[in-house]
Amino acid sequence: MPELPxxxxxxxxxxxxxxxxxxxxxxxxxxxxxxxxxxxxSLAGRQVMGVRRRGKYLLVDLDDGSLLLVHLGMSGSLRxxxxxxxxxxxxxxxxxxxxxTLRLHDPRRFGAVVWAAHExxxxxxxxxxxxxxxxxDDGFTFEAFHAGLRASRVPxxxxxxxxxxxxxxxxxxxxxxxxxxxxxxxxxxxxxGPVRARRLHAAIREVLARAVERGGSTLRDFxxxxxxxxxFQLEANVYGxxxxxxxxxxxxxxLLRQGQRSTFYCPRCQRA
DNA sequence: CGTAACGCCTGCGCGC
DNA sequence: TGCGCGCAGGCGTTAC
Numbered sequence: 001m002p003e004l005p006x007x008x009x010x011x012x013x014x015x016x017x018x019x020x021x022x023x024x025x026x027x028x029x030x031x032x033x034x035x036x037x038x039x040x041x042s043l044a045g046r047q048v049m050g051v052r053r054r055g056k057y058l059l060v061d062l063d064d065g066s067l068l069l070v071h072l073g074m075s076g077s078l079r080x081x082x083x084x085x086x087x088x089x090x091x092x093x094x095x096x097x098x099x100x101t102l103r104l105h106d107p108r109r110f111g112a113v114v115w116a117a118h119e120x121x122x123x124x125x126x127x128x129x130x131x132x133x134x135x136x137d138d139g140f141t142f143e144a145f146h147a148g149l150r151a152s153r154v155p156x157x158x159x160x161x162x163x164x165x166x167x168x169x170x171x172x173x174x175x176x177x178x179x180x181x182x183x184x185x186x187x188x189x190x191x192x193g194p195v196r197a198r199r200l201h202a203a204i205r206e207v208l209a210r211a212v213e214r215g216g217s218t219l220r221d222f223x224x225x226x227x228x229x230x231x232f233q234l235e236a237n238v239y240g241x242x243x244x245x246x247x248x249x250x251x252x253x254x255l256l257r258q259g260q261r262s263t264f265y266c267p268r269c270q271r272a
Numbered sequence: 273c274g275t276a277a278c279g280c281c282t283g284c285g286c287g288c
Numbered sequence: 289t290g291c292g293c294g295c296a297g298g299c300g301t302t303a304c
Contacts, residue, residue, distance in 0.1 A: 003297060033280070033299090056298075074298055075282075090282085108281045110298060127300090154275070163299085170297055222297095239297095259276070262295085 002072040004135065004168025005211035006222050007056045010072070013224035014080035014102070015051040018060075021097035022047050029092035032104075033073065033112040037123060043115075048097065055131045055167035065118050069127060073110030079103050080225040102225075131167045135204050136212070140166060146197040149189040156192060156200075157185035158259050166204060172239045173211070175264045177203045179238045184270045185263045186256070191272075238264040 002010070026040035047063040058078075060068040070078070070093075082100040093104035093113045104111060116124030132148075133140045148165030149156065159165060160174045169177065178185050181200040183192065192200070215228065237247055241264060242255040251268040 006297085030281095071298080073281095074296070106281095107283065108296090110280065130300095152274085158275090161298090172297060260278090261297095 002056060002076065002222070003170030003173050003211075004056060005173075005208055006224075007058060007072060007168075008053055008212050009215055009222075009224050010078050011051050011053050011058055013226040013228070014078070017099060018048050018080055018097065018102065019050045020047065021099035023062075024096045024098060026095045027093075028113075029087070029094075030109060032092055032106065032109050033071070034114050036113055037115045043095075054128055054134070055163065056170075057128065059119075066121075067116050067119065067124065069112070069114045069116060069124060070104065071112045072104075073106060073108060073112070075108040076104055076106035076111035077223065078225045079105065079227065081227070130163070132164050133166055135166050135168055135208050140201075140205070142198060142201045145201045146194060149192050149197055149200075152189040154189055155186045155258055156183060156189045157263055159189045160204075161259070161261075168208060169204060171261055172236070173204075173207055175239045176237055177207050179264075179266060179270060180207065182270055184272050185258060185265050187272055238266060240264065 023043050023046045026043045028036060028040050043062075046066075049061040049063055052059040052061065056071060058070040060070060062068070072078070080100050080102045084101050084103055087094060087103065088105070090107040091103055091105050092109060092111075093102075095102040104113060114123060114127065118124070119128075133144065145165055149159070152159050152164075154162075157174050157178060160169045160177070161171065163169075175185065177200065180203040181196060183196055183200060215224070238253050241253040243252050245251065246253055246266040246269060249266065249268045251266055253264055254267050256263050256265075
């Protein structure tokens, strides 16, 4: 479920409450995508300093300079509360602190919690080093973005998903952003000129920023770590709307497959 | 090197 | 109602 906005909303929903908390115990359930990388029990006594985000990874900073990298995968969600129900079969990570319990619920187990000694640790480095710029930071400049587009012959939608020229754009937002920019998802990235590149750059920032403001409205089921549901105000223009009329021109929305994944677009509003 | 497919899992909705 | 199938928001790894 989580693309960048949902991860950021999750982060904001518990960062302030968990910062300063002392870890009492850590327990793992079924295996996640990668092993934790150290004995969970050995984390007892550490203090949580804060929670950052890089792409779709959450970085839980501990007082000894080490960190926990948390990824929600396709089906993960975090809860942080003083009073949680008994762990269920899909709860695979639990960190009990003096301020509450942080728990990862992840039925498909594509998510992960990985310990790294520090940010330059090869373990952390490997996961974070290839990430492109953050779309909501000033480092996400139009110039670099356009240069990235020009350098790739891949269909623009796949390039957006790759995380090479910008991170955090998942399968839903990729379709939505291309619709807003009026760009055909199959267009070669290198064929996109400055005018459309500018529109795409702006659309990425606007859509993601708005989704974060709205509380991570992913158009489906999402709830942040405090248990609040996403708002759902961000209606999809194209995602999941195959054969339904385009909200702008009425043309039926089309569905196609790119890289084994669904892409939705309006054949009239998104030419070339 | 860049690009494309694979696989990790479970749950859900659909058509029969 | 039950069953099998295809699909699902990610992404590192493997194979060209």
